[in-house]
Amino acid sequence: MxxxxxxxxLLFGGAGRKPAxxxxxxxxxxxxxxxxxxxxxxxxxxxxxxxxxxGHHLGNKWRFRRWASIVFWNALFVVSFYFDIQLVEGSLSASRLVGFHMADLNASLQVMLAFKEVLINLAIGSITVFLLWWFFGGRTFCSWVCPYHLLSEWGEKLHLMLAAKGLVSDHAFDRRMRTVLYVVFALLAFGTGYTVFETINPVGILSRAFTYGASFALFWVGLLLLIEVFYSRRFWCRYACPVGLTYGIVGSVSPTVxxxxxxxxxxxxxxxxxxxxxxxxxxxxxxxxxxxxxxxxxxxxxxxxxxxxxxxxxxxxxxxxxxxxx
Ligand code: SF4
Ligand code: SF4
Incomplete structure (x- = not known):
């Protein structure tokens, strides 16, 4: 216990401590x-x-499996849309996979807070997704599906290369910021009736851009990546993203560890x-x-x-x- x-x-941003x-x-x-x-x-x-x-420490088995998984799931939306095969419709925020409703848990929460009612399709989609990510545990969605994770991982490689040459250094933030942002965006959705977070959520922005075409919001994703390469290693996923926090909570008691x-x-x-x-x-x-x-x-x-x-x-x-x- x-x-x-x-x-x-630790998930909510508390400091680590040596066990008693x-x-x-x-x-x-x-x-x-x-x-x-x-x-x-x-x-x-x-x-x-x-x-x-x-050089034992240079294995990449799981890294390449993950990359393949991210590419596969994101490509599925694109292929399904372009060939109109209706295998999967929508985006990573809300979709239908061979007819089953799937909804990102944080996006569902934002929508329900904004509408101030339980929307049945979203609730069904959320339950399916909840069970899936509960089983795999932790923030599996982040590493195995999220398209921003892949870009950010490549950005991190660049950051580490530049840091090794002394050209940049990592600036850490208080990890509690992510929990604060989670609450702020939930209150904003409730107060404004609008899913404010979804306008800056790189997961949804990228997922929609791949399938339905580029939008102005991609500049925001580019800015995040620049921050991560030149200023703060993995800034968004470490300190800001409420989606990651949501999946961390869901996967906290998973059978897969x-x-x-x-x-x-x-x-x-x-x-x-x-x-x-x-x-x-x-x-x-x-x-x-x-x-x-x-x-x-x-x-x-x-x-x-x-x-x-x-x-x-x-x-x-x-x-x-x-x-x-x-
Ligand atoms: S502890 Fe988890 S997040 Fe960290 S490297 Fe291992 S699998 Fe990845
Ligand atoms: S923290 Fe957010 S942006 Fe980062 S990998 Fe997870 S869902 Fe994607």
């Missing part, structure tokens, strides 16, 4: 003590050195360097894990990049109750 409340606190002594299982305490022995520390440091020199195994971990921190939301990987720091196996928190986008870079399989996809997923 404490792990769950900590996970939600009473939070640890005896097995975890024993393993932490074992890892602190001088000979174990020496062996671990040697293993880290070997790992970094060998990124599992952290304390025994396998060398604590070199390569995973935290690649993660969009590194606070969820605080568990990988030395002496932080309270159990031998711990699920990574709700803000995790299930991107699998930590799984790709971890050569000792300390991080893996898992369905609770089953063995390792892949």
């Amino acid at each position: 404490k792990r769950f409340s900590d996970s939600l606190r 002594a009473e939070d640890f299982s005896q097995a975890a305490l024993d393993l932490h003590a074992h890892k602190r022995k001088p000979e174990e520390t020496k062996a671990r440091v040697a293993a880290i050195r070997e790992e970094l020199e060998s 990124i599992n952290y195994n304390l025994e396998n971990c060398l604590h070199e921190g390569e995973c935290r360097k690649v993660c969009l939301v590194p606070h969820v990987l605080d568990v990988t720091k030395k002496s932080y894990a309270t159990g031998l196996n711990v699920s990574v928190g709700a803000d995790c986008t299930r991107c699998g990049m930590c799984v790709d870079v971890c050569p000792t399989e300390a991080l893996t996809f898992k369905i609770k109750g089953l063995d390792k997923l892949l």
Whole structure:
């Protein structure tokens, strides 16, 4: 229960904290003590050195699977529209997939707040989407479907290249800003009767642009990307997007998790360097894990990049109750 409340606190922008002594299982305490022995520390440091020199940390299996998934789902809207096959109609904000209503949860909330009534089609679409993203957990929508995520990931690569040359640096913001914006946009929808957030939501803007053609709103998406490349790494998804927060809440108690195994971990921190939301990987720091196996928190986008870079399989996809997923 404490792990769950900590996970939600981080999701809403709270600061990470080192677990209290009473939070640890005896097995975890024993393993932490074992890892602190001088000979174990020496062996671990040697293993880290070997790992970094060998280039093990450059796997891209999950990254390429995700990219394929994002391209597939977004291309499906385009192909369906241009060939009029009605496989999927609409956009990522609200659609029909072979006749089933699907609606982005945040967009549905905004519409219902603006109209001040429960719209039955949106409610049906929201339930389907809720169950889907609950099952996959965390912010799976972000990493596996959102078109902005892909552009932002490429922008991040550029940002990191420029940062390595000393040309830009990352400016962090208070992560609570996302929760504040979530409330502000909900109040705006209720107060104005208009879905204000949808006019600046890059997910909907891109999804509509791919299928129905470019609009002036693409300049806003371009501006966001410029901010992310030159000023603040992954600014929108880390600090602002209410859609990501919504899916984080929905996926907070999912059966599908990124599992952290304390025994396998060398604590070199390569995973935290690649993660969009590194606070969820605080568990990988030395002496932080309270159990031998711990699920990574709700803000995790299930991107699998930590799984790709971890050569000792300390991080893996898992369905609770089953063995390792892949
Ligand atoms: S946080 Fe928002 S923009 Fe970023 S990937 Fe998630 S839904 Fe897309
Ligand atoms: S914890 Fe791993 S899977 Fe989750 S967002 Fe970070 S890198 Fe991606």
